[in-house]
Amino acid sequence: MKRLLTVTLALVLPLSLTACSTKGGAETNTSSADGVQTGVGVTGDQITLGVMADLSGAFKSLSTGITHGNELWAKDFNAAGGVCGRQVKLEVVDHGYKADTAKTLYPQIEPKVLGFVQLTGSPIMAALGKNIVADKVTTTPASWSSELLGNPYVMIVGTTYDVEMIDGLSYLQEKGMIKDGDSVGHIYVDGEYGANGLRGSKYYAEQHKLNLSEVKITSTDTDLTNVVTGLKGKGVKAILLTTTPKQTGSAAAANKALGLNVPILGNNPSFDPVLLQSPAANALDKLYIVASTVPYSADIPKAKEIAQKYQSAGYKEPPNAGVPYGYAVAEVWGSVLKKACDNKDLTRDGIHKAMQQTTSADTGNLVAPLDFTKSGSPATRQVYVAQPDASAAGGTKYVQQLFEADLAKNYKAPHQQ
Secondary structure, rough: OOOOOOOOOOOOHHHOOOOOOOOOOEEEOOOOOOOOOOOOOOOOOOOEEEEEEEEOHHHHHHHHHHHHHHHHHHHHHOOOEEOOEEEEEEEEEOOOOOOHHHHHHHHHHHHHHHHEEEEEEEHHHHHHHHHHHHOOOOOEOOOOOOOHOOOOOOOOOOOOOOHHHHHHHHHHHHOOOOOOOOOOEEEOOOOOOHHHHHHHHHHHHHHHHEEEEEEOOOOOOOOOHHHHHHHHHHHOOEEEEOOOHHEEEEEEHHHOOOOOOOOOEEEEHOOOOOHHHHOOHHHHHHEEEEEOOOOOOOOOOHHHHHHHHHHHHOOOOOOOOHHHHHHHHHHHHHHHHHHHHHOOOEEEHHHHHHHHHOOOOOOOOOOOOOOOOOOOOOOOOOOEEEEEEEOOOOOOOEEEEEEOOOOOOOOOOOOOO
C-alpha cells in the first residue's frame, strides 16, 4: 500500500508542455504536436488525475477500497494504451475526513491534475465546492448527496442518498416489512450526508403517511443505545441510518439487545465489513444496505475479474464494495477522457464538455446505467439491496438485483431542471 498510495512528486516539465496553476479558473492551454488542446495536468505523454481520499478517518475502509479500485483501473487502462497517446497517473493525498486538512491539501494538488477521480466526504465537498467551480475542475465525489448536483463540475457516479432511501423504503414495503401509516425512525449524521438521506425518507414518508421520527447525531457519537431506546418507545417498525459504520454497529447492537429487532435500512457508506468482526456482528442480520454499485462478491464477470486483480495485487486491506466502485468510477472517467480525446480537447473545459456529452459509460454492470446529460438530476435512480454476510468476499451479498421504485423515478432532486 505504501508503494501504491505514496503521494507522487510534481514532475518538472517544460513550460511549453504544461499549464500554470488555475487561479480563479484561468487555464493556460496549448496545442500539442498531435493537434490536441491540453492544459492543467496534461503533458505530451501523461494525464494526471487527483485522488483526495480518506485513508485514516471515519470512512477510511471505504475510501481505501475506492482508491485501490482507482489504481487497478489505471493499471489496466495504461496497459491497454491509455488515451490520446498518454498514460494516466494518479496523484493521491489523504485528508483523513478533515475539512481543514483538505483545504490545506487542495492548493497543493489542484495545479497538478486535470480532474479528481475521487474526492471523499460531504464535509470535504462542502469546504471545496467553490474552489472546484472557480478552477473548473471536474470532480467525482465519493459522496452521494443530490445537493452536490448544483455544482456543474460534479460528476456523481451512482444515485444519491435521497434516492437510495426512497428505493430502500420501497423495498422494505414491497417485502412487507413496513406498511402505510407505520412509525419509522431515521438516525442521521448532522451535515449534508445526513440531511440528504433524510430528504429521501421524508419524501417517502409523505407519500405513504409514515410517522417519521428524526434523530440528528454528530459524527463523533459512538453509543446510540439511548437513541434506539427512544425509537423503541415510539413503536417504530424500521430504523433508517445515514451514519458512519461504527454508528451503524451501535444501532444494530441496540436494536437486538433491546428486543426491538426491526429492519434497519442504511445508505451505502453506513456499512463497513469490519463490523462483521466487531461486537455487533451477531446483530447485523436485520441490516439492509442500498447502493448503485455491486457488492465485491457480485456474481458477474467484471466483478469477478476485479476481485481476482485485487487478490493478485497483494493489497493487505480486506476488500469491500469500494473496490468495484472505485474501478467503475475510473471506467467512467476513461469514457470521458476518450470522448475529450475524440474532441481533441484535453483541457478542463474539454473534460467538462465531454462529461455533459456522456449518455452512457460501460462499467461492465458494476454500476447502474448512467446518464450525465440531465442537469441537476442523479445519473441513475436504480439501486441494489445487499445484506452483511461474513461468508461472502467483501462482506455483503445481494438480496435484490438492480431496480428503480416508481417513487424514485418521479422524485425531483433539489437542483433538477
